[in-house]
Amino acid sequence: MRALFLALAVVVSLVPLWPVYQTPAFIVAVVVGGLLGALIALVSARRSWSVLATVLATVGAYLLVGVPVAIPSQALFGILPTLQGELSLITAVVLSWKQLVTVMPPVGSYEALLVPAFILSLCGVLLATVLSLRLPRNRARSNWAAVVPLLTLGTSIWLGPSRSFASIVVTVGVFVLIALWFAAGRSTNTRAGFRSLGVVVLAAVVASAIVVVVPITNRSVWRTEIEQPFVLQDDTSPLSEYRNYVTGNQQSAELLTVTGLEAGQRLSLATLDNYTGVLYSVGGVAADFTKIPGSLPVDSSSGQKVSAEITIDQLTGPWVPLPGALGSLSFTGSNARSLTDSFYYSRPSQTGALITGLASGDSYTTVAHEGEMVNVDALASLTPGEAIVPAPAVIPDGLDAFVATTAKGKTSAGERLQASLTALMTEGYISHGGPGEVPSASGHGANRIAALFAATPMVGDAEQYSTAAALIATQLGFPARVVMGFIAPEGSSAQSALTFTGADMTAWIEVSTSQGWVAINTNPAERPIPDEQPQDPTEVAFPQTAADPPAQEEPQLNDSASAEAAQEEQPNTVDPVLQTVLAIISGVAWTLLWLGILASPLLSIVFLKRRRRNKRFTAATSQEQVLGAWEELRDVLVDNGTAAPASNTRREIAEETGIHAATAVAVLADTAQYSGEKVSESEVLRAWTDVDQLSDEIARERTRWQRIRARISLRSFNIPWARLTSWLPKRR
Template structure:
């Protein structure tokens, strides 16, 4: 029973790993490993096996049962091990730990990522039960078994997600089970109770420290500290190649074919949120790509689920076109396994990439949640969301003036974005700068966009208009990003195979609202471009902005505030040293409060005894003060464990102790009670002096624990700790 409680503590300690897996196979691996570990431990204890025999048995069990428990996808008929499964099982002992924190959760049964759970459960329960059964309980070293669930708990939290899953509750639960395990040790009931209380105090202090120091919603774990194997550079941008698609050799080249898109639905190559003043790229937190375990839950609040089969033709390279926020992706055809291993995904950007690059003939089936499209006329009712995107490092000249003039008189952020986009589409004209087209420079750097705002008429294509629209939305307060991809033409349906060429490449923007990301098309309708208008010297040209680029190494995160808030005084940053000191003081303060609350019953007992002594010592009648000295001796004897019956006289009880001072106090008390002679002040002083001597002699040969137990004993009040610890399991 005692060992099984510790085994249960190990199982409970693995609960923080559930958000990483979110698959029933997690419980199968935990339960299977725990049963195997407990069975091997019981056989080892009963047969008095050596350490080597116990270890070899555990390895054998791992190899026999490990494939169906930890690599179920490689098991024949779901329960028979295979050669590939055994290889994954062996390599997983070393490699799966790091892979687990580099794959986007939930990982489910992806490859051999259940191996860490199986090993923690199997070895944790095995060690806990073996140590609990085979180490003599009365030895101090027996307590080392309680460290096993503490270690597995720490590993589970360290491997777990950065956002806490009731880790504090699980921590307290583990310590409660450890307290019960301590309570079953072969010691007295009272001491077992105090052991349990001590562990509960420790768990409460630890839980308080976790809550106060580490924010529950954002913890530092291995997953947040490890360098991801695939990180995009700031200069990686498919938008910089846009003009080559629509005017170059790829203009009439088949890039890819798609089945499953209806008219107007989109296939995005990449979502770009980081503007450096030279180009748009995937930046900030979105630049860290993680491996995808096949499928993941979508987080968007709105949108339509779109499933498509994509076959690559001329659109080779790292980018993987998707139908929206990714739900699942499965490569098909030759090389599918290698492509699966090389695929990485950024959830913040909704963008996928393959490290080895896509080649002609690669195909895959993907399901995603497409951002709903919103017309410019409907943007006015939207409110900014709370997505975090990097702030633009540079704003093009003329953008501020264009936004101010076009949105004059508008109050809400949505209305201002609507007015600015309306002006952009009404004043802008489309030209790719190709043969027989109006001259239009490529690029979307700050100089090119400044020229766009200054020109009359404004001439550009989706590259410039999407970049300008995204920067305007960001300036007004909406988190925004540029998306490059394709839009299914009119007449398409889910059963139609659509082939896209370079000429059909386009770009649009997505803005984050209180309902999630929405797509907006900021591109003007194609129409004849009027002749360039001469500048009217009487009109005020767009002034250049006086705002210099922020002098910093890393882009600031967008705080989603309206431009009027930019001039407001920002709060002073807190000194990190002061912040650390305050955090420590906070933990110490709350810990002392916890200790004070939990220690209050014992403090109450000590205070009650002091008040009782003071009342006896200050009695008005000297006779009562002498008798009070004896009462103090009798209470001390009871609290130190001396058995005394109510029929015993004072001197009989004093003789049991064999302490001369106790006999002296007994004689003085009898004289005070039965003698007709008066009691002098010297008798009172002598009685109390001898009484204090009795207490000192009783404590002389005791340990600190025994002295403490005597101080908080309630036997002198006619009570017993056995009443308060009756709920504890009794030793058989």
Template sequence: MSAPSVAPAPPAAPTPPRRTTRRAARRVARRVSPFRLVGGTLVVWLLLAVASVAWWPIYRDSGMLVAAVTAVVFGTLIALLGAVLRLPTVVVAVATVAAFTLTGVPAAVPGQAAGLLPTGHGLLDLYSGVALGWKRLITISLPVGTYEALLVPFFVTLLVATVTAVSVATRASRQELASIPALVLFAAGVVVGPSRLDTSIVVAVALTAIALVWAVTVRHARRAVAVAETIGAPVAVGRSVLRPALVGTGTVVAAAVVATGLGLVAPPSTPRTVARTDVVKPFDPRDYVSPLSGFRAYEESTEADTTQLRVTGLPENGFVRIATLDTYDGVTYRVGGTDGASASGTFERVPTSVDVRGVRGTTVHVGVTVDGYSGVWLPTVGDLERVEFGGSAGDRERGSFFYNASTGTGAVLGGVDDGTRYDLTAVVPDQPTDEQLAKAQPGDAAVPAARNVPDAVRDTVESTTSDAGSDGAKLIAMIRALKQNGYISHGVGDDRVSRSGHGADRIQELLTSPLMLGDQEQYAVAAALMAEDIGFPTRVVLGFAAGGDSGTTASTSGSAGTTTFRGSDVTARIEVDTAQWGWVTINPNPAVREIPAEQQQTPKPVTRPETVVPPPPADQQDQDQQAPPQSDRNTPDQPPLWLQILLAALPWVIGTLAFVAVVLLPFGVIVLVKRVRRRRRRRATTARARITGAWDEYRDALLDRGEDVPVTATRREVAVSAPGDGGSGLAALADRAVFGPSDADDRAADRMWDATDTAIGQLQEGRTRRQRIRTAVSVRSLRTGPAAVARVGRAVAGRARAVRPGRGADGDYDVRRPAERRSGPDEDRGNL
């Protein structure tokens, strides 16, 4: 009897190539759901709106809102078209440049637009603003409004951020990465923004919280979609997405509240360092001679009666400021500190106006015409709010004007000449009376400490303020003593001989001479040094006053009240910082009066009592044997050169190491997590768990190496597709330990781990150092580890219940025992 014929098995379907599989996956990924388009776009808008708040202190103008809306609308439109039509990156980039060209001038350079259309000059300003606008933005005082093309940096940054963020939110597999452009936008606003904190803490916390909440929600939604596609059935949105998202949101909100509270309750005590605090300013006052050094030039016979300025609208007893000086080095009073780090040394361009909301005083509108005066320092009045230049050179002078708000000093690069006209809007601060000033306490303003101060300053303070109690009373007593004991002489013409200058030797001579003789240059410097000795932060102000403090008044004529200042009207005063009224202007100069004869002031000789002890020999010491001056004795010894170099380099070394540590920290955490996982697997409680852990370690090594290991693949399928021949033995050992007739023992587990170490070592053979490092820090095994496999296993097990006993889901016979079939794939995640 012949054997029955068996029909040949149908040929197995060929496995599609990996490239075909990837293309199919890409086609599926191209189907962007409307929910993702709308939801991702709305979240990106929220992130960009919060991040743009950091730019508001820079502009404080409605033009910023117009630029922001334009950039967001056109950027979103370009990104959505790219997502729906699947346009390549190059096309999206070209469309972004085209939108920037068409809308940039009306939105960011409105002064150069022809309605809604750009102009040639506007396009030139637009594209130059992309490269040069950043430098201009950090060298100008804030806010800038729509001045020139300074809106371009914000507009281009927001446009690029919108296109990038919306594209990532609607096209990328990791939607949460779309929050990075908003973080970059916020960081850029902080870097080019003001040095004070303003609302940066609240904005930073809010932006970070929104980004984290979105990341948590998107991650859970992506996981729910993957599970639904795997099991072929919908999952509960509330349990899979909403519940964990709400828990994460609550945690983030609690942390945000705590962080915001700590930032507001205990803010940093020092201003933050931003780009404008470290950038090299185009105007450095240290490059120019101190204007106080040229004081006597105004008093020369040829200049004393020469007109310098014509001012309209000046209030009664008004004072016109030329410059404010806060740094004394024993030779001259100048601006900017010894190293340029003083607040008085930072001059910025004024785009529209200066913020004077915190100044209490009277607002004045003053017109100034330069008629004889020349120099880089621009005469101003009070605390400047706005300046408008007129005449043919108005545009050039407007672009060359720099201002220091802390001292109220203005400057024009190239200087001002005859015929310069400008209008000032300023606030003249309210001044306390002498009775109120006597109760004043020193303020906390930071000014450079005076150096090489003569000893006569302290002696004069002690002798004139011995009867005063408070610091304010000492200040008033010192000023009164100067006015009572001093006499004015410029040393020109028929005046009594009086040396010019205000160095330490000249101030020593003024305070120790039998006849205190000098002019406003010396009295202002002496009063400033004595006020600083009392404890008040002090600075010297050079300017023009009615009659130059001589008791006369400058000529005023015309219906508009034009005040004409001549060279003899030049004067110098001091400003002291008080805790109650801020900076207060004080006139320390004596009134002009007749100078007594010099012989009447000759001091009487002082006779010394006789002493029994003979005096020491009066041999004059050699110059080399004399004691060093007091300033040198108080100066600490300089450390050696190698120590100075080490101390100078130490902060940079520490900063570099800290930066490297921060960069390498995530990779170190990844390596540590993998080591902990390996140790937990190798030290499992049962031998079977250690064997399956060894296989899991090998499978994770394949994932980190970059191999495609399907989640549903069996151990033997993984071993066949793995490089090398070590995987086949591992798969056989693991299957024997899990499905064998007897339980695995400890020796089998040790053999399994030894074989696993050998197989993993073979995977590293022939690979470069860079490839090994990438394998060590790869996170593929952490993303698709045992938890993901277990979820798929549970899904397959649920579907397998519908298959008849004895057969697997694919129709093959299941060779496992019933008890092992009931255990499910949780014990053996590789045999799914």
């Protein structure tokens, strides 16, 4: 019954993993693993199995039950293990831990990600129960069983989310269950029962205080420290290839075919939020790509649900077209498994990518929720949101003046945004710079956007207008980003297949508002372009560059400050696992230091008693050594609560103990002091042996706490407390 507390503590310690899984299969894995562990532990204790036999039984149970419990997708009929499932189960012992923290939660029962929870439950309950049952209850080493739920608790927190109030509450429950386990192992008398109850109450009070006092902030866990396997380069920008799609070799190329889009619905290729002055790329939180467990929870109120089937033809590159915030995605075809393993998703930017890149014939089905695309005329009521995007590295010349002129007289941020974007669409004209078109340079760097604002009329295409619109929105306080992709034309139907060519590629912007991200198509309507107006000859425009900005005076830093700044700029290349080990070592070291400081007074008492004993044992003469043995015996009796009045003789004190060894030492001490005869070395040795035997006999009759209290007792030092406290005011 006592071992049940530790088994429950192990199961409760796994609760912090629930936000990672959020599936009933997690509960099944933990419960089944715990029951198996407890069963093996009980049989092992009952039949006195060896360590090897217990380990073999555990491995057998893991292989027998692991597939249907921890990898249900690879179980035949959901209950029978398969060869593929067994192979996955074996490799998951090593690989699933890292996979768990690189997949976006909730992971559900995706692939073999339930294996860590199953192993922690099975091995944790098994080890805690075996140690609790098989180690002697009254031996100090039996307390090591209480370490097991603490280890499983630390592991589940380390594998869990970076922000979770449940971790603190669970910690309280685990400590209370451990305290109950300690209490159940003590004597059942009333005094001990109240003392054990006090331990439990104290643990609950301290843990409750921690819940109230400790702030719930982001913790550093493995999920936040580990380097994701898919990292985009800073210069990755499909927008720089836009002109090649609409005028180059891919203009008439069939890029992909999609079924499920209605007219006006969008198919996003990539979301770009980092403007370097040379190009718009993926940066900030938009570059946070992780694996997904097949499906993700999506707020149904965030937009219209879209179910689409997409087949890739000549579209290449890492970007996976998606119709909105991803709910689920399933690759089809013979290479579906490899594509699934290669797929990563950025939830903040709603962008998908393949490590291996797209290839002709790749196909997949997806369910997503598409956000609203609003008309420019409906922007006046919008207010800026709180999304975080990287600040533009360069603001093109002419943009601030354009915003100041077009938004003049407008009061709210939404009105200013509406006025500036309306002016951009009204004054702008579309040209891709192709044969027979008005010349229009490609690119979207600071020079090109500055030239766009300087020209009369403004001429460009979606590459320039989306960039200019995003920068305008940013200047007006709206976090903004550029989205490149396709928009279903009028007449499209979800029941019919729609083929997009390179000429269909376009770009729009999304701005963060108080209602979330809102899409805006800022491309001007296609119409005839008037002749170019002559510019003021007195104004000379110099080219703007993001690579070589004007030199600016910077404050000089001293050598130490420069060194610190250089050190801060160095990337953190320390392995996350090493960081964790160092953090644990540092925490343990500081804990031991503080425990040592707190325990130093008690350790000093033990040291002084040891020094006093050694001084008596190594006295100059054998007579003094025998008398020292009696003094040591008397101090042992006093520290253990036996009265030894100074008026009583040695024999009287010894006889009150009822221990023969005490009487023998008293007689020998009297003989050494009063007979005048020389004491032999054998008599000295016998006296000290009797003292040790008496000390051991007294210790056996007392509880552990009583023995500790005797070791740190100050009674034998005969300190005159009355004189030490004589300065205190007396009660009248």
